[in-house]
Amino acid sequence: MRVRQFGGIDQLGVEDVPIPSPLPGQVLIRLRAAGLNQADILVREGRFIEIERQQRLPISPGVEGAGEVVAVGEGVTTHKVEDRVVILPMLTCHACPACASGEVSRCPELRIVGEHCDGTYVEYIALPAANALLAPPQPSWEQLAVSVVGYMTAWHMLLTRGGLRSGETVVVVGAGSGMGSAAIQVAKSVGAAVIATTGSDAKCGRALEVGADHAVNYADRNDWHDAVKELTNGKGADLVHDTVGGATFQRSINALRHGGRLVCMGSHSGRSAEVQLVSIHRNEVDIRGCHTASMSEVREFLPKIGSDWLQPIVDTTFSMNEVQAAHERLASPERFGKVALLL
Amino acid sequence: MRVRQFGGIDQLGVEDVPIPSPLPGQVLIRLRAAGLNQADILVREGRFIEIERQQRLPISPGVEGAGEVVAVGEGVTTHKVEDRVVILPMLTCHACPACASGEVSRCPELRIVGEHCDGTYVEYIALPAANALLAPPQPSWEQLAVSVVGYMTAWHMLLTRGGLRSGETVVVVGAGSGMGSAAIQVAKSVGAAVIATTGSDAKCGRALEVGADHAVNYADRNDWHDAVKELTNGKGADLVHDTVGGATFQRSINALRHGGRLVCMGSHSGRSAEVQLVSIHRNEVDIRGCHTASMSEVREFLPKIGSDWLQPIVDTTFSMNEVQAAHERLASPERFGKVALLL
Amino acid sequence: MRVRQFGGIDQLGVEDVPIPSPLPGQVLIRLRAAGLNQADILVREGRFIEIERQQRLPISPGVEGAGEVVAVGEGVTTHKVEDRVVILPMLTCHACPACASGEVSRCPELRIVGEHCDGTYVEYIALPAANALLAPPQPSWEQLAVSVVGYMTAWHMLLTRGGLRSGETVVVVGAGSGMGSAAIQVAKSVGAAVIATTGSDAKCGRALEVGADHAVNYADRNDWHDAVKELTNGKGADLVHDTVGGATFQRSINALRHGGRLVCMGSHSGRSAEVQLVSIHRNEVDIRGCHTASMSEVREFLPKIGSDWLQPIVDTTFSMNEVQAAHERLASPERFGKVALLL
Amino acid sequence: MRVRQFGGIDQLGVEDVPIPSPLPGQVLIRLRAAGLNQADILVREGRFIEIERQQRLPISPGVEGAGEVVAVGEGVTTHKVEDRVVILPMLTCHACPACASGEVSRCPELRIVGEHCDGTYVEYIALPAANALLAPPQPSWEQLAVSVVGYMTAWHMLLTRGGLRSGETVVVVGAGSGMGSAAIQVAKSVGAAVIATTGSDAKCGRALEVGADHAVNYADRNDWHDAVKELTNGKGADLVHDTVGGATFQRSINALRHGGRLVCMGSHSGRSAEVQLVSIHRNEVDIRGCHTASMSEVREFLPKIGSDWLQPIVDTTFSMNEVQAAHERLASPERFGKVALLL
Numbered sequence A, B, C, D: 001m002r003v004r005q006f007g008g009i010d011q012l013g014v015e016d017v018p019i020p021s022p023l024p025g026q027v028l029i030r031l032r033a034a035g036l037n038q039a040d041i042l043v044r045e046g047r048f049i050e051i052e053r054q055q056r057l058p059i060s061p062g063v064e065g066a067g068e069v070v071a072v073g074e075g076v077t078t079h080k081v082e083d084r085v086v087i088l089p090m091l092t093c094h095a096c097p098a099c100a101s102g103e104v105s106r107c108p109e110l111r112i113v114g115e116h117c118d119g120t121y122v123e124y125i126a127l128p129a130a131n132a133l134l135a136p137p138q139p140s141w142e143q144l145a146v147s148v149v150g151y152m153t154a155w156h157m158l159l160t161r162g163g164l165r166s167g168e169t170v171v172v173v174g175a176g177s178g179m180g181s182a183a184i185q186v187a188k189s190v191g192a193a194v195i196a197t198t199g200s201d202a203k204c205g206r207a208l209e210v211g212a213d214h215a216v217n218y219a220d221r222n223d224w225h226d227a228v229k230e231l232t233n234g235k236g237a238d239l240v241h242d243t244v245g246g247a248t249f250q251r252s253i254n255a256l257r258h259g260g261r262l263v264c265m266g267s268h269s270g271r272s273a274e275v276q277l278v279s280i281h282r283n284e285v286d287i288r289g290c291h292t293a294s295m296s297e298v299r300e301f302l303p304k305i306g307s308d309w310l311q312p313i314v315d316t317t318f319s320m321n322e323v324q325a326a327h328e329r330l331a332s333p334e335r336f337g338k339v340a341l342l343l
Ligand SMILES: [Zn+2]
Pocket: A092, A093, A094, A095, A096, A097, A098, A099, A106, A107, A108, A109
């Protein structure tokens, strides 16, 4: 699957490409499923933020994927043919201090599969062995394919940056996205209570199925921060997880208890926000920006994918030929969870 | 000194009031100096935020003061006549959980001397013994009188909320205020490097005298956050201390290193701020709102007042009859440090 | 049930006692089950450590219990007849700073039900309303009765003092006790991996049933700390939970990874330990002593009792007339989990 | 200076050695002073713990030193001739994850100058440029030479591991050693109060001169932990810094307040200790083992050496020909601070 020109959904099309050979240190993977992300739309439309570092068109989108190893390059001892793997999309230099300490987001050479270079909407891909994570046996291909980015983000935001603790109450703002449903599950898996906010009664119902203790439809209740206060006996939430951005930032602060924490990442609803400073001061709240997880965090959750607690939520699956329909669903407000392509 | 009608400086005037008697549990203090605060202007102008909880006019302003105990009420065993004391302005119930754990700012009965009720612009004041802190012998009356609020705030913001550590670099935004000069000193006293920002070359010079390692005149350099980057070899500050508010909030975030912390309190330059969310996310910064110090923090710094490190900065002193001139100086942009009244 | 003379199991006997009336602020509870603890043996044998503060004989043992409210004293508004409650055994003054901040273990007036005064081996007990915690509906009487002390201790040790995080590996030393099986469950409920050590293959099997990922029989493997290293690919455990004491202290340190934490409480296997200091220094380990949970911790886990994760493990139940057999079982090395009396 | 045979002080002698040439990446340093450490005695006596990794005899002892760069090897751009440098004695691989993240103590290739290979009792030494730290201008050669190991250890123990905060009280156990006097200074430099313990009235006097607020002669008061309680109004110390080992470990625990922390490293007074477990449990104390500082910590204190706060304490200086007398002084109980050799 390639994007030939930046533009609308019609620019997505299937074409034959040669099967690559694994270079030394790489593995060749027969992908079985790809997971779709908002980033794929930006790539398709030519709005990827580091476009000057992006490879020339045509480019394959796709940040997430899972499949089987079918060949290993020279010197690879960590993988063998038939290994079940899931893709870690960050390509790094493995030499700088950031890489050595596992904080991949700070590597100056960082490139993302499917953003800077060809991605996972493809049958065969060759990647460094370190980017092919050995996967647990339980989950289906599509579950594996949609799992890494969401859990990675949720793990980093809720546990590392947010310090979420069993018995606390967390609000997941915008629970309908892949990141939202992953956050509900991660929060439940460590014993927290979850209040989900989302934009329709149908999606509230899905959030409850995924494990949320309460769901608030913000289409009905614009003052959802007050609903959070009511659900916490007037106290406010211990933690708020916001991946929505400008449209919700102030309300997310308002939903916190005295001493509560807001973890935030992403801003698709608005890149800036007008903040009442007294709402930060008076309750001594913490606002903690979040960027990217480290490898040690991935190692913590990977074995848990497919367990009772971490069941990746697949909204819909499409075949390769239905890629345009897949992108339509990706943009639909009805979607709950992730869209996958079977390859 | 009393305010008879809310209004301008001309509403401040001296009048005779009877000397109060200490109630059981109180001490009677002959005040020797009062410290002036921005809050005094709000009280005078009738803009105190909890005006519905404020005593009727006339009211004495004055949150800070120091003097000698001249009489003790029934049951007081902690103080004796001639004790040198400095006033802790928070009047609390001493019974609620917040009081018991020392977090006075959360006591529902909290009232502030000079804001909710008569303050320190007066010769004699009777207060609960717990609000008369035994003072170290070195500092002058005016130094003592201006010390508590500034160091309390700086201690809470820099050490408790900010976690400032020896060897780190902190930016004190708005170093010309009493809170600013107190913050410079507290930061230096724990071994941090200080970059001060203030609005004139003269005040930059004063900030350096008080102990700042560098001073940036933001009248010249509106992009003072870039000056911070230059002074830290491109890295950014470990901590930013901002008591200015809306006008500086975004720049304070921009001045931080990856993983840096912003501690903030107060908003006299603007109650709201427009924030670029990516500036919070990308560098994984923490924004930590601050409100009020606890008693255990006051106990930590009180013995240090007057030591080499904590020398309260008195800008000017005035006699009681010069109270109008004192308020003029309080509002002057030339002021550096605190204004005191000798009583 | 009363102990008439300090001594062996034969000193335990049933006798009629009048039903107490609830004083103002108290509730009268018809107990349905009592949970047995090692402390009950110390009380029976006259070896309770604060015996000079203990009530005169005869005394009822029993720190834990659950039942129904049958009457409420004057002024009680928090409870009503037929409420299902579980007993919080710490009687405190509710006035000192420790009480106000919820750190009950530091209240100078602290007394423990069943240790300092009559306990739960009884049909009717009158206690302050705050010591009758409203219980969730799912668990059986015996499960409720045996739950509070174990989960309270495990919660405090693993989460508050130990900072256990999802994806970490914790060793539960002595998994056969009530505290041990509670610790396995609490650790699993927050997403940690558990290695249990216990003294027989049968008990290893039970530990696995309760949720441990691995179990080591220390009767076979005296070098169980090496087994921990093997099970963690040579790295060592992130956290060790030791309620055994002198006999295991050094091995618990040896089982830790670089930077690992040992949380410890209790010393029934030996009150002192010989420690190799280099084993603390070289790996920069933390040893964190633990005493008693706070009320805020109890509030965190109470709603979870009876959920999938926190299923109190009842080894055996006995009727009131079988109390001597119950104490025999309490002391038996075959016991796994808690012993309960039905009342 | 070389040790030709392991043994007593008489095995130390001066001999001519050729001036080395700097290899690529190295600098050649004309040492002006060396600092002596307990480790030098172990090396001389053949008791160095990793003797199987040690170079063959003869070997120069000396872990610490300072001097001028006299030549730079190929590719060195960070140093130039006449630079004033102080030696960082850890030689590492600069390639492993531990090195990349600055935790030099965990590099598997770690070797120590003067322990594994020739040290600083010499006029000329060639070392990797990264081991020649650019020194501030104020301190004398002997002050520089004795500074790095002591402050590095104190910084790591008190600030990183101990979390020492301004206003807290720390006990420095064994204040007469180089590590002890460095710890007093570091603690004072961040605003803590210091209680020093040492073995004579003369050394107590010196500890007070160095900055301790109180000094306890443990030759007089074997129960010095009770003296600590008296000096803290019965509360106990917030932090205890113990580099003495087995002889003081239990008393160091006893000197802590509820919730206090013990940081410990080294065990020259005894490699093991008998610990009363209840003394750890009851007060919920933390015991935190310490090993080696990281490079980021060295960068924090290096610019402060020679400032008012960090004035390295030189007990005595000797010329190269007096090396035997220097080792006698090193072992003397009268010594306070460090012994230096002028080269
Ligand atoms: Zn890199």
